[in-house]
Amino acid sequence: MTLPWDFRPIVGGRVALDLLRPDDLDALHAIQGDPEVCRYMLYEARSREKVAEVLERDAAHTRLAEPGDYVQPALRDASGALIGTMYLELRSADPDRTAEIGWLLAPTARGRGYATEAARLLLDLCFGEIGLHRVQAELDPRNDASVAMCIRLGMRHEGHFVEHMWLKDEWTDTGHYAILEREWAARA
Numbered sequence: 001m002t003l004p005w006d007f008r009p010i011v012g013g014r015v016a017l018d019l020l021r022p023d024d025l026d027a028l029h030a031i032q033g034d035p036e037v038c039r040y041m042l043y044e045a046r047s048r049e050k051v052a053e054v055l056e057r058d059a060a061h062t063r064l065a066e067p068g069d070y071v072q073p074a075l076r077d078a079s080g081a082l083i084g085t086m087y088l089e090l091r092s093a094d095p096d097r098t099a100e101i102g103w104l105l106a107p108t109a110r111g112r113g114y115a116t117e118a119a120r121l122l123l124d125l126c127f128g129e130i131g132l133h134r135v136q137a138e139l140d141p142r143n144d145a146s147v148a149m150c151i152r153l154g155m156r157h158e159g160h161f162v163e164h165m166w167l168k169d170e171w172t173d174t175g176h177y178a179i180l181e182r183e184w185a186a187r188a
């Protein structure tokens with residue numbers, strides 16, 4: 001396993017994973033300030049001030065060195081516009097080598113496979129450069145679009161925790177999905 005691992009921008013067919021920049025504030029606020037976008041996120045829709053704060057914080061997180069470290073790359077379209085963000089958090093290092101993945105896409109950019117393409121770039125890095133054994137995703141099972149993404153990526157539904165979290169004034173379930181390095185390699 002390669003630790004520390006430093007995130008570097010990477011360009012795919014139609015999307016790029018890039019560093020977050022201060023001038024992403026307007027585009028990021030348009031996404032994270034939208035209650036519909038945040039419906040199944042752990043946080044409520046964010047004010048511009050809050051987005052500015054998390055943008056500055058997350059832009060500085062570019063290295064995975066120990067469990068708990070995360071990177072939150074900007075997801076850009078071919079014009080360079082920010083259309084979302086991806087998330088990768090190291091959960092355990094050697095010997096378990098596990099990480100969690102996540103995604104957030106602007107409503108205007110949905111339905112074209114951009115998030116799936118970005119997730120594939122990230123999984124290639126996870127199982128290639130970083131040398132992870134397992135990548136998992138946790139989501140609200142009512143989040144059909146996110147469940148569909150896990151399935152498109154070949155992630156296995158491994159569990160369903162019932163009402164284990166009190167979130168946004170209601171009991172919330174969590175679905176657990178995962179894929180192993182050998183399973184990702186077999187799909188390539």
Ligand SMILES: CC(C)(COP(=O)(O)OP(=O)(O)OC[C@H]1O[C@@H](n2cnc3c(N)ncnc32)[C@H](O)[C@@H]1OP(=O)(O)O)[C@@H](O)C(=O)NCCC(=O)NCCS
Nearest residue numbers: 037040103104105110111112113114115116138139145146
């Ligand atoms: C989850 C989320 C990223 C999924 O967005 P999405 O646009 O459905 O996902 P993709 O960008 O991969 O696009 C897939 C869709 O594009 C279609 N598509 C079109 N061209 C495609 C292509 N070349 N490749 C793949 N899919 C393509 C797919 O059929 C699919 O549409 P469908 O769901 O109607 O079948 C988005 O709904 C979101 O950001 N939600 C809010 C944040 C959130 O809840 N995040 C997850 C928290 S766990």
